[in-house]
Amino acid sequence: MNILVTGSSGQVGFELVRSLSVFGEVLAPTRNELDLTNASVVQKYLEHHQPQLIANAAAYTAVDKAESEPELADRLNHLLPKQLADYCLNNRVALIHFSSDYVYPGNGEHAYTENAKVAPLSEYGRSKWAGDRAIMGSSCNHLILRTSWVYSARGNNFMKTMLRLAKQREQLSIVNDQIGTPTPARLLAQVAALATRPLLAHELTGVYHVATQGETNWHQFANAIFEQAQAAGHSLAIKKVDAMSTADYPTAAKRPLNSRLNVEKIEQALNITLPSWQQALQHTLAEYLTSHLMEKKPQP
Ligand SMILES: NC(=O)c1ccc[n+]([C@@H]2O[C@H](COP(=O)([O-])OP(=O)(O)OC[C@H]3O[C@@H](n4cnc5c(N)ncnc54)[C@H](OP(=O)(O)O)[C@@H]3O)[C@@H](O)[C@H]2O)c1
Numbered sequence: 001m002n003i004l005v006t007g008s009s010g011q012v013g014f015e016l017v018r019s020l021s022v023f024g025e026v027l028a029p030t031r032n033e034l035d036l037t038n039a040s041v042v043q044k045y046l047e048h049h050q051p052q053l054i055a056n057a058a059a060y061t062a063v064d065k066a067e068s069e070p071e072l073a074d075r076l077n078h079l080l081p082k083q084l085a086d087y088c089l090n091n092r093v094a095l096i097h098f099s100s101d102y103v104y105p106g107n108g109e110h111a112y113t114e115n116a117k118v119a120p121l122s123e124y125g126r127s128k129w130a131g132d133r134a135i136m137g138s139s140c141n142h143l144i145l146r147t148s149w150v151y152s153a154r155g156n157n158f159m160k161t162m163l164r165l166a167k168q169r170e171q172l173s174i175v176n177d178q179i180g181t182p183t184p185a186r187l188l189a190q191v192a193a194l195a196t197r198p199l200l201a202h203e204l205t206g207v208y209h210v211a212t213q214g215e216t217n218w219h220q221f222a223n224a225i226f227e228q229a230q231a232a233g234h235s236l237a238i239k240k241v242d243a244m245s246t247a248d249y250p251t252a253a254k255r256p257l258n259s260r261l262n263v264e265k266i267e268q269a270l271n272i273t274l275p276s277w278q279q280a281l282q283h284t285l286a287e288y289l290t291s292h293l294m295e296k297k298p299q300p
């Protein structure tokens with residue numbers, strides 16, 4: 001089986017290439033090999049390679065920049081998934097797609113279920129919701145894994161930024177009123193792999209939340225990153241981490257204050273228990289610190 005993974009240089013895409021390789025040959029074109037902004041290039045690629053499963057991890061993820069580039073965000077987050085869904089429907093193959101907590105309005109203190117009312121606050125959120133709607137409307141065999149606060153040992157993410165800053169600075173101010181759950185890209189790719197057989201067998205379809213258990217805020221998450229890194233023997237300059245509110249840290253895109261996702265539906269469907277955000281951090285941080293130390297070893 002030919003499996004197309006888009007966005008394979010990204011956090012989730014990189015992990016999917018590994019986790020889906022057990023099901024067949026994975027095609028993982030880079031941006032230079034497949035320009036996803038160009039619909040006719042994408043069409044030709046699909047016709048030529050005829051993938052029998054598509055995992056779409058490509059996305060326009062620059063949340064603030066999307067406010068000034070809504071058309072590009074729409075192409076990648078809405079029109080591309082729509083095009084992939086049309087291909088999947090016409091060729092009777094399955095589509096795995098990733099969605100975001102940013103489709104929800106971020107109000108209240110409850111964990112959103114998959115059928116909660118969506119009301120995105122930003123261009124990024126609107127483009128992601130348009131993509132979800134297009135896939136659901138196409139009635140192709142699909143799985144939409146909706147997640148939050150993705151991080152990984154690779155790529156650009158909060159954990160790596162915090163570790164870099166904590167080496168350089170003694171004091172940082174971090175937002176403490178956005179509540180959610182950080183989710184490792186590897187966990188998402190593992191869940192996607194577990195869901196693949198039931199998806200291909202038409203036993204699993206629709207939208208599912210995938211995130212870690214519990215809840216935290218960015219300030220608390222940063223402190224946990226620093227504590228765990230220091231406990232692992234990593235030396236950091238950081239001495240003081242101040243808490244600040246979202247209102248004191250203006251950004252181009254509005255962020256949801258509540259990003260809690262209820263994950264019971266996927267746990268029941270796959271008979272799994274998702275880890276706590278602390279356990280997941282321990283694994284991801286250990287992976288990052290190990291690879292980082294290895295990268296830094298002097299060449300013989
Ligand atoms: N990051 C989060 O916190 C978060 C939270 C919730 C949901 N999600 C969703 O999870 C999924 C995966 O996110 P991620 O964090 O893995 O994203 P990421 O690390 O930013 O990766 C995005 C991928 O898309 C590719 N891409 C972007 N524009 C492209 C273009 N014009 N042509 C070809 N490739 C292009 C990138 O390629 P280059 O490397 O060449 O740029 C990269 O491989 C996305 O659907 C995202 O919306 C993410």
